[in-house]
Amino acid sequence: MHDFSTFIALSCPVRHYAWGERRHGSVVPLIAELTGEATDDATPWAELWLGAHPSASALAKTPAGDIPLHDLASAFPNEVLGTGRQSTELPFLLKILCCEKSLSLQSHPDRCHAARLHAAYPERYPDPNPKPEIIIAISPFRAMIGFRPPLAAIADICRRTALAPWRDQWQTSPSLRQLCETMLTIPAPAIPALLDNLAAEINADPAPTSADILCADLMRQHPHDRGALFAYLLHRLLLQPGEALYIPPNTPHAYLHGQGIEGMASSDNVIRAGLTPKLIDHDALFETLDFNAHEPLSLPPSGDLPGYRCYQPPTPEFQIETMTGTPLNLTTQPPGPSLFLVLNGAAALVAPGRPKQRAPRGSAWLAPAALKAGRIQPLTPDTTVVLARQRQSALSSPAT
Numbered sequence: 001m002h003d004f005s006t007f008i009a010l011s012c013p014v015r016h017y018a019w020g021e022r023r024h025g026s027v028v029p030l031i032a033e034l035t036g037e038a039t040d041d042a043t044p045w046a047e048l049w050l051g052a053h054p055s056a057s058a059l060a061k062t063p064a065g066d067i068p069l070h071d072l073a074s075a076f077p078n079e080v081l082g083t084g085r086q087s088t089e090l091p092f093l094l095k096i097l098c099c100e101k102s103l104s105l106q107s108h109p110d111r112c113h114a115a116r117l118h119a120a121y122p123e124r125y126p127d128p129n130p131k132p133e134i135i136i137a138i139s140p141f142r143a144m145i146g147f148r149p150p151l152a153a154i155a156d157i158c159r160r161t162a163l164a165p166w167r168d169q170w171q172t173s174p175s176l177r178q179l180c181e182t183m184l185t186i187p188a189p190a191i192p193a194l195l196d197n198l199a200a201e202i203n204a205d206p207a208p209t210s211a212d213i214l215c216a217d218l219m220r221q222h223p224h225d226r227g228a229l230f231a232y233l234l235h236r237l238l239l240q241p242g243e244a245l246y247i248p249p250n251t252p253h254a255y256l257h258g259q260g261i262e263g264m265a266s267s268d269n270v271i272r273a274g275l276t277p278k279l280i281d282h283d284a285l286f287e288t289l290d291f292n293a294h295e296p297l298s299l300p301p302s303g304d305l306p307g308y309r310c311y312q313p314p315t316p317e318f319q320i321e322t323m324t325g326t327p328l329n330l331t332t333q334p335p336g337p338s339l340f341l342v343l344n345g346a347a348a349l350v351a352p353g354r355p356k357q358r359a360p361r362g363s364a365w366l367a368p369a370a371l372k373a374g375r376i377q378p379l380t381p382d383t384t385v386v387l388a389r390q391r392q393s394a395l396s397s398p399a400t
Helices: 030-035 069-075 111-120 150-158 161-167 176-184 188-204 210-221 226-232 282-288
Strands: 008-011 047-050 059-062 065-068 092-099 105-107 133-137 141-147 234-239 244-247 253-265 271-274 308-311 319-324 338-344 346-350 357-360 364-367 375-378 384-389
Touching (some): 030 047, 059 069, 065 069, 133 319, 161 188, 226 271, 234 244, 234 253
Antiparallel strands (some): 008 364, 092 253, 133 244, 141 234, 141 253, 338 364
């Protein structure tokens, strides 16, 4: 028999993508530290998933044994998710993401496009859900996201002799869509020489632009991949710890380096545009991308209490809260499930009439909807808890 009157411990899967953090001497990747798993210098630690997506569902540790959270929510939707829901799926996903190299240049489809792509190509697009997401920096975090104004991109491209095969395709001042189309239609056999010449030209320039510097870095990481040229088209930014960025659907982006907390709708749909050996879906890319110039959407947190921050993106599926040295009293919160991870320190988990549970660093938990009262109590001043749940229109104070 399952017990939904208390917190449920989770065992969460790790993704070892090639761009993840590796051990360097005594410096261990963050995700390996959190999971307590041994590692070597060769293994990349890229993502820790807390959620119920079928691609990598967490395991719920129950008296009946370990059960995929996806299956538990499907079998007991009222207890796990709450009453009155039209779906038996947890609507959000929480990740710890750590990259030493850039991820693929990618975007995520909105709801309409996700449903169509999933129906047509379920092997490529595994669910019908959109994937709006946020990234909250744990360490200084570099990314490129969203199109720059076309005139700024054109000016940087026109400085480079090596980019003549791209530039010579323009009849007039091109739009952002035309900049992408002409870059992606340069014949594949011409790309290695073009990029080699560009790298040499940038290296010989005593005053390269920031786009040049990023492009050169991407060419070193991804030899002869034309996706490096997106460095001339997209905004570049650096997030400091605690700063957050919202990535709407249909927005081109690539995370470049750093450790972060990702919150998103529960989806694994990725449309790739470059910087990867995986499939690049040009048709889906040009059908879905937002080819308008936008400034990156920073997401300042709210929260009046010391140590408490709430990041609420303009989408209904999720919000992310971080608490350092601050308790969370569930009796003050609207109903619904929560997922949380102890990022630092340790916490005591208190449910009415149940034994107190200790949550050490790296432990992940589900607070099911049926747990209508309870408390996450930090045991040290530096205890940090990261929590995800469905976005609320109004929040009560997290502590009493």
